[in-house]
Structures are given as structure tokens and as C-alpha cells.
Amino acid sequence: RKEVEQDPGPFNVPEGATVAFNCTYSNSASQSFFWYRQDCRKEPKLLMSVYSSGNEDGRFTAQLNRASQYISLLIRDSKLSDSATYLCVVNMAYGGATNKLIFGTGTLLAVQP
Amino acid sequence: DGGITQSPKYLFRKEGQNVTLSCEQNLNHDAMYWYRQDPGQGLRLIYYSQIVNDFQKGDIAEGYSVSREKKESFPLTVTSAQKNPTAFYLCASSTGQGIEKLFFGSGTQLSVL
Numbered sequence: 348r349k350e351v352e353q354d355p356g357p358f359n360v361p362e363g364a365t366v367a368f369n370c371t372y373s374n375s376a377s378q379s380f381f382w383y384r385q386d387c388r389k390e391p392k393l394l395m396s397v398y399s400s401g402n403e404d405g406r407f408t409a410q411l412n413r414a415s416q417y418i419s420l421l422i423r424d425s426k427l428s429d430s431a432t433y434l435c436v437v438n439m440a441y442g443g444a445t446n447k448l449i450f451g452t453g454t455l456l457a458v459q460p
Numbered sequence: 461d462g463g464i465t466q467s468p469k470y471l472f473r474k475e476g477q478n479v480t481l482s483c484e485q486n487l488n489h490d491a492m493y494w495y496r497q498d499p500g501q502g503l504r505l506i507y508y509s510q511i512v513n514d515f516q517k518g519d520i521a522e523g524y525s526v527s528r529e530k531k532e533s534f535p536l537t538v539t540s541a542q543k544n545p546t547a548f549y550l551c552a553s554s555t556g557q558g559i560e561k562l563f564f565g566s567g568t569q570l571s572v573l
Contacts, residue, residue, distance in 0.1 A: 351502065355500070388548065388567070388569070389566065389567070390550055390564035390565060390566050390567055391503070391550070391562075391564055392564070393561050393562070434502070434503075447505075448505075448562070449502070450495075450502035450503040450504075451502050452500060452501055452502045453502065
């Protein structure tokens with residue numbers, strides 16, 4: 348089983364739609380969770396961290412379910428500019444000073460006009 | 461403006477040749493990282509450095525070498541021992557203090573002639 352798994356997509360949705368991505372992780376001791384956005388052949392950029400209580404940033408909502416070991420990202424009112432690959436990132440902290448970030452393969456979102 | 465600069469943007473390697481990818485940051489970050497990204501795969505850690513004059517192997521270090529002589533610089537050499545070097549290479553940095561945001565450079569696409 349991969350340490351971090353995502354549905355690769357593509358998710359093709361019309362403008363204005365609501366879309367949700369899930370990501371599962373294998374290490375129950377994982378401490379921190381993030382969603383990054385990556386445009387084609389560009390560097391990943393942090394979209395949002397994911398907190399235990401869930402968090403929202405404008406049209407974006409992130410949720411964490413520790414019992415089932417998954418995180419989710421919900422995008423409301425999709426815009427054309429939301430088209431990108433969304434990377435799930437999990438910090439598999441094994442203790443000590445070294446933190447190990449594991450990147451999922453990414454989910455491709457294509458918002459259609 | 462502070463940030464991470466990678467160069468070159470595109471690089472071609474001939475058979476048996478060593479090539480060096482540059483990564484410079486002016487964020488005063490202690491930790492620097494090199495990742496490799498292949499199509500359909502998540503980012504994989506090649507090497508990382510948490511402090512000047514010290515670095516550790518990541519998950520796929522074979523065929524690569526690094527140095528960290530200055531805080532600002534973390535060059536990656538792709539040696540002739542790396543038989544499948546074609547990939548998108550990303551350099552990143554962080555403060556190194558616990559779990560926090562990674563700042564990425566814009567990447568170098570390496571191809572084999």
C-alpha cells in the first residue's frame with residue numbers, strides 16, 4: 348500500500364460546480380497534513396494546511412478524519428483558474444528533528460467553461 | 461524579493477556526462493531539499509540538508525550528489541551513474557523548525573540527449 352494515495356483523476360467539472368478530492372495515508376502516527384497546488388510544469392505551492400477541526404479558506408475547505416486516515420479538499424463554485432493538480436502531502440513524523448514529507452501523486456482538476 | 465532560484469530551467473545531458481543543477485535561496489532558511497518528479501508519480505526526496513556542511517540521503521539518492529558549503533546554496537549533481545535522469549527536479553527550502561511550509565524553486569527539466 349502506498350504511504351499516501353490519491354485518485355489521479357482527471358476530474359472534469361463545469362464552472363461553478365463543487366468538487367471534492369480525498370487522500371488516504373497509511374501511517375496512523377502522521378502529524379501534519381497539507382494540500383499543495385501545482386500548475387503544469389511549475390513548482391508546487393501551499394494551498395492550505397489541514398487541521399483536526401477542519402478549516403476553510405474562502406471557497407476551499409479541508410477536513411481530516413484520523414480514524415479513517417484520510418483528508419479531503421472541497422472546492423466550491425469552481426473557477427477556470429482552479430484547473431491544476433492538487434497534491435496531498437503528509438508529514439510522516441518519525442520523531443526527532445527529521446520530518447518526512449510524503450507527496451501523493453496528485454489529482455488533476457480541469458474546470459470547463 | 462526573497463525566494464528560491466533554480467537554474468537552468470531546461471538542461472540536456474549526454475550519455476556518461478555529469479551535470480549540476482543550481483539552487484540558491486535568500487530566505488535565510490536552514491533546511492534545503494531536492495525532489496524529483498516523474499509523470500504520474502509524487503515528488504520523491506533525493507537529498508536534504510538541515511544545516512551547512514551537513515546533508516542526508518533521501519529515498520532515491522543513488523546516482524546523485526550534493527554539497528552544502530553555504531547556507532544559501534544547495535547544488536545537485538546528476539552523475540553518469542544515474543541511468544534514468546530524465547525528470548523534473550525541484551529544490552525547496554524551509555526554516556527547518558518543525559512542521560512548516562516548503563518553499564519551492566521553479567524547477568529544472570532535465571532530459572537525456
